[in-house]
Amino acid sequence: MTTTTNNRFAHTYTLLRKALPDEPAWVSELRDEAFENFRALGLPTVKHEEWRWTNLKRIADTDFVPAEPAEVSEEQLAPYLIEGADEIRLVFVNGHFAAGLSKSPALPDGLVIQPISRVLGSDEGLQVKLGRFAEPTPPFVALNTALFTDGAYIRAGNSLPVEAPIHILYVSTDSDQPAMSSPRTLVLAGESSELRVVESFIGLGVKPRFVNSVTEIVAKGNANVRHVKLLRETDGTSHVSWNELNVERDANVVSHSINLDAGLARNDVHAVLAAEGANCTLNGLVLGRDSQHFDNHIVVDHVRPHGTSNQLYRAVVDDKSRSVFAGKVIVRQGADGTDAQQQNNNLLLSDDAKVDTKPQLEIYTDDVKCSHGATSGQLDPEAIFFLRCRGLDETHARNLLTYAFANDVIEHIRIDPVRIALEKIMTERFAGLLGE
Amino acid sequence: MTTPLLEVKDLHVSVDGTEILHGVNLSVAAGEVHAIMGTNGSGKSTLTKVIAGHPDYEITKGDVLYKGKSIIEDEPEDRARAGIFLAFQYPVEVPGVSNMYFLRSALNAQRKSRGEEELSGAQFIELVKEKAKLVDIDQGLLNRSVNEGFSGGEKKRNEIFQLAMLAPTLAILDETDSGLDIDALKTVADGVNSMRATERAFLLVTHYQRLLNYIQPDQVHVLLGGRIVKSGGKDLALQLEEKGYAWLEEEAATA
Numbered sequence: 001m002t003t004t005t006n007n008r009f010a011h012t013y014t015l016l017r018k019a020l021p022d023e024p025a026w027v028s029e030l031r032d033e034a035f036e037n038f039r040a041l042g043l044p045t046v047k048h049e050e051w052r053w054t055n056l057k058r059i060a061d062t063d064f065v066p067a068e069p070a071e072v073s074e075e076q077l078a079p080y081l082i083e084g085a086d087e088i089r090l091v092f093v094n095g096h097f098a099a100g101l102s103k104s105p106a107l108p109d110g111l112v113i114q115p116i117s118r119v120l121g122s123d124e125g126l127q128v129k130l131g132r133f134a135e136p137t138p139p140f141v142a143l144n145t146a147l148f149t150d151g152a153y154i155r156a157g158n159s160l161p162v163e164a165p166i167h168i169l170y171v172s173t174d175s176d177q178p179a180m181s182s183p184r185t186l187v188l189a190g191e192s193s194e195l196r197v198v199e200s201f202i203g204l205g206v207k208p209r210f211v212n213s214v215t216e217i218v219a220k221g222n223a224n225v226r227h228v229k230l231l232r233e234t235d236g237t238s239h240v241s242w243n244e245l246n247v248e249r250d251a252n253v254v255s256h257s258i259n260l261d262a263g264l265a266r267n268d269v270h271a272v273l274a275a276e277g278a279n280c281t282l283n284g285l286v287l288g289r290d291s292q293h294f295d296n297h298i299v300v301d302h303v304r305p306h307g308t309s310n311q312l313y314r315a316v317v318d319d320k321s322r323s324v325f326a327g328k329v330i331v332r333q334g335a336d337g338t339d340a341q342q343q344n345n346n347l348l349l350s351d352d353a354k355v356d357t358k359p360q361l362e363i364y365t366d367d368v369k370c371s372h373g374a375t376s377g378q379l380d381p382e383a384i385f386f387l388r389c390r391g392l393d394e395t396h397a398r399n400l401l402t403y404a405f406a407n408d409v410i411e412h413i414r415i416d417p418v419r420i421a422l423e424k425i426m427t428e429r430f431a432g433l434l435g436e
Numbered sequence: 437m438t439t440p441l442l443e444v445k446d447l448h449v450s451v452d453g454t455e456i457l458h459g460v461n462l463s464v465a466a467g468e469v470h471a472i473m474g475t476n477g478s479g480k481s482t483l484t485k486v487i488a489g490h491p492d493y494e495i496t497k498g499d500v501l502y503k504g505k506s507i508i509e510d511e512p513e514d515r516a517r518a519g520i521f522l523a524f525q526y527p528v529e530v531p532g533v534s535n536m537y538f539l540r541s542a543l544n545a546q547r548k549s550r551g552e553e554e555l556s557g558a559q560f561i562e563l564v565k566e567k568a569k570l571v572d573i574d575q576g577l578l579n580r581s582v583n584e585g586f587s588g589g590e591k592k593r594n595e596i597f598q599l600a601m602l603a604p605t606l607a608i609l610d611e612t613d614s615g616l617d618i619d620a621l622k623t624v625a626d627g628v629n630s631m632r633a634t635e636r637a638f639l640l641v642t643h644y645q646r647l648l649n650y651i652q653p654d655q656v657h658v659l660l661g662g663r664i665v666k667s668g669g670k671d672l673a674l675q676l677e678e679k680g681y682a683w684l685e686e687e688a689a690t691a
Contacts (some may be wrong), residue, residue, distance in 0.1 A: 059584045380528070381491075382528050383529075383530050385490055385526065388487050388489075389489075389512050389513075389521075390515065390516055390539075390543050390598065390602065391513055391517050391545040391602070392513060392541055393513045393547070394511070394513070394544055396545070400538075401530065401533070403532075404533045404581075408531070
């Protein structure tokens with residue numbers, strides 16, 4: 001089984017290498033090394049503890065060819081743009097940069113926004129940085145490093161405040177054969193800089209598709225990064241992502257993972273609070289319907305003293321959808337004064353929906369403040385009755401309560417245009433609400 | 437004789453197979469205030485919830501008429517839209533839903549069902565200002581989630597505020613006075629008194645006679661063991677204050 005699977009991606013790899021343009025030797029070496037690594041690791045199965053609730057059959061049993069560039073019109077893209085957050089945008093279609101759809105007005109000195117493919121050969125320092133933060137051992141990180149075609153490269157120089165959100169759109173279209181793309185994002189926030197980055201993963205097709213993305217965010221000392229990942233794939237898509245956050249001294253990273261649609265999605269967030277006083281907030285929302293499957297695995301690693309971390313993950317699952325949450329907080333020896341909070345709440349709207357949750361703490365020091373909690377349940381019948389007693393019909397009451405449950409995550413998003421866009425999306429999803 | 441606003445006829449009600457009300461009869465005319473008193477577990481809350489349409493209560497016999505028509509098959513929201521309001525004994529917290537949003541949704545749902553124009557944002561704010569003054573509710577509470585983190589008194593005040601905003605025809609208050617200090621109690625009483633009108637009736641369910649020092653009822657009923665065992669004027673409440681319920685329980689047992 002493992003051999004077959006790896007051979008399958010070996011074919012994908014061969015096809016991709018043939019299709020890729022010339023690139024610096026170090027990149028080719030990095031790919032070969034990563035692919036060997038992946039070959040040795042193999043695809044995870046439900047026998048692996050970290051994958052026990054997510055079956056990758058739909059990836060393992062399909063032959064994927066590398067996705068090819070395709071034409072996407074402004075009209076097709078329009079529903080996914082975010083008013084007020086699209087002044088700077090990078091669009092990639094099937095893993096290939098779409099210059100015509102991208103927008104990049106005059107940028108301040110010290111801010112670099114480029115497709116990774118264009119800076120691989122430059123002196124931007126990618127040789128040192130690419131693949132140096134995300135650990136090479138997770139199989140899908142290795143596979144992405146071997147197979148990535150393009151993605152966004154963003155770097156803010158020291159003390160540069162970039163308040164305009166940067167929107168990166170990774171779009172997938174239909175193709176004749178099942179195709180895969182491997183977007184790669186690298187965000188480097190210099191010391192005391194400020195960055196707001198939005199990643200949208202968008203499915204325009206309905207056929208089987210595999211998107212395997214890796215995003216690395218590095219926040220240097222005292223930097224502030226606000227990041228939102230929006231998942232808007234279609235049910236044919238299997239989406240796997242690895243999000244590596246490297247947070248240095250006194251830096252703050254706030255990352256929201258908003259899972260609106262995908263057939264199957266697995267998001268790993270690995271946050272390393274690498275220096276004293278580093279802070280991160282990792283929030284997430286799953287809105288599952290039909291037979292969708294979402295799996296969010298979070299690890300926060302408190303390496304040094306006085307770090308704080310907050311996690312709030314909520315899932316609303318309807319129909320036969322399923323949500324998995326596994327959140328681990330590690331507090332290393334010497335990471336005194338750590339404050340780590342984790343909360344996972346799940347709302348089941350149907351009898352066939354399913355939720356699995358696994359909160360975990362690993363603490364190797366005494367002086368810490370840690371808490372975690374998980375709840376799973378249905379809408380409060382007394383609250384529904386109360387709202388109906390005031391004149392709201394049952395559907396309206398249920399939708400209002402569901403909206404409120406989900407909005408608890410959304411309201412923490414401090415990139416205003418994104419929050420407003422999401423409120424609108426949720427109002428449409430939970431129909432019957434009053435427009436404000 | 438005019439049709440009573442509310443008529444409860446030989447009402448038998450069960451929850452999970454246990455009968456709680458064993459044939460309650462009650463008639464409330466428009467313009468009147470009735471008080472229902474009784475011990476814990478006598479069925480007072482059950483009666484209010486049945487009138488409001490709580491899905492957990494099963495009517496095994498009897499009927500509830502509102503404006504002469506049976507409402508027991510109606511959904512809770514239809515009853516609310518027809519003008520029936522229940523102030524909850526334990527107001528429910530609704531995290532994430534702001535009071536203002538909730539009230540505007542409720543008010544407009546009710547207006548729409550009556551074929552009235554929905555209120556604009558500005559009209560709504562005007563109404564809120566007027567009614568908030570009436571029940572002396574902190575404006576800050578209005579922008580918070582419904583009842584979330586409110587004190588007991590604030591929750592009850594909020595129920596009266598909703599009452600004032602929605603201006604129902606039949607207002608049922610389930611132990612709204614319980615656990616209130618004198619200031620909050622007076623606010624509740626003032627709210628009710630200011631809303632007394634010829635077309636509106638109140639059903640006050642209470643455990644304590646104290647509320648009736650501030651609101652003059654037209655009739656007082658004593659509910660014991662799932663039956664109304666005595667009805668009378670305001671004096672009956674004073675008698676209960678003095679003598680407790682034991683004499684009525686004995687009377688009921690020998691009857």
